Amino acid sequence: MGIVGMPEISSYWSKSKLYAGSYISSVMTREKFEILLRCIHFRDNSDVDDPLDPLFKVRPLVTAIRDCCQAVYKPGPMVVIDESMVPFRGRSKVRQYIPGKAHKYGFKLYKVCTPSGYTWNFKIHSGSQTKHQGLNSTESLTVELCEELLDMGATLYADNYYCSLTLAEYLLKKKTYLCGTLSSTRQYLPKEVTESKKKKNEMKGRENSNGVKVFKWRDKRNVLTISTVSEHSDQLVPSGKVNRCREEVFKPQSVMAYNKAKKGVDVFDQYTSYYSLLRKGKKWYRKLAFELLTGLTVVNAWVLHCQYFPRAKMSQLQFRVFIVFPHWRRA
Known part of the structure; x- marks a missing residue:
């Protein structure tokens, strides 16, 4: 559905000559697809550790994907922090409005990426931020995202939303x-x-x-x-x-140096925009989960493929291995 765009999901099963010949209709019937799409969940609603967490419906999925991204690849000496938007205009407690973005309404993701576009760490904006001593909320967010990179001599590139003199002095004490x-x-x-x-x-x-x-x-x-x-x-x-x-x-x-490294998040957004699977819907957790599963993980797999095999074509089996197995290596 990301490769072949249709105005509506039901158009993939349409018998009209304009939409006929869809591969998707030969794989699954429309009734079965709609039932699965309606019933898909990522957590049992009765098993909630923190009922006040606005992202409790996708929290296990977010944690699993983030841990997998960090286990597969370790970033080099240059990392960049920025935010991305997942478009959504429905009702949600964590929906944001940023007028300067291409998608003004949606979920805001804070990301730590490499200059090549690999997302190593991310956090979904869900309300108040726990503050470190002597730092404000934005500075504490930056330290939280890069906590595992501290004391390793890495260089963090960020825009004026994150940078401050207090943050620079704090990171310098941590050899960052x-x-x-x-x-x-x-x-x-x-x-x-x-x-x-x-x-x-x-x-x-x-x-x-x-x-x-x-x-x-x-x-x-x-x-x-x-x-x-x-x-x-x-x-x-x-x-x-x-x-x-x-x-x-x-x-x-x-x-x-800033211009060279800052393109990381922009490269990621460019890749995800080519074959977007997102469709209009009222369920916020489904929109967010599909973006992580079909956007973030696929782009990360593609970036690693281009890095390890720049002249080779990736088979369907290799592509699945990149996404599913966190300890897969070039060997």
Whole structure:
């Protein structure tokens, strides 16, 4: 159904010449499919550990998929954190509205991905966030998602929604580095950097005693970045690109590193949009579960396949093994 799109689910069993010849009708009757779709559940409603959990109907499935994603693959030194939206306009306690997204209504997923698009860890937004000492809710969420990567020398790339001076200092104590864009309204930022006026291709930066660096670079607009990577400085370096006048383009190292790594979640969203299986429905848990089963796991399998076998074609058996068995390796 993701490959062959139809306006309605019943169209797959239509005898009209416009929809005739569907492979799905030869596999299963429409009545059987509708019964299975109506009765599908992912947890016994009478067996609930936490009745106040708004995601209790899909909690075992979410936990199993997350554990499998972390067991199959270990990310490298670069990871990126961002959010994705699962479109849903029905009634649900955890439905969000984000006007800047392509799908404005739906479930928000916080993800930790690799630059290649592999989702290593994720969390579904379901209300209040447990705070760490000295951190706000967003900073605590970032630490929770990357908890198993702390003290390993990894570099986390994030946008201005997650980045702050307090988070950068906390991660630096845990031997984890942070690089990303920064909002000028954050606390404890150096005013000589945030309030400075720069011309095009000018840059200014400051570093505090803890090793956190804040840069301001003027391109078409002001770009404020934060970094704890030792290699990043306030000097512009060649980016390997030229402008319309055939002149070499210079950019800050922090901006180039951020642009290179930040594409991870966008690559994932691009892959899932090609053959989406989602259909309109009133059951929120079914929409969320199908996105995880047919979107997240399939894209992760495809990313691993492209990484281990870049020139080989994946058979149907190999594809199933990638998804089902968490300890499958290249051998």
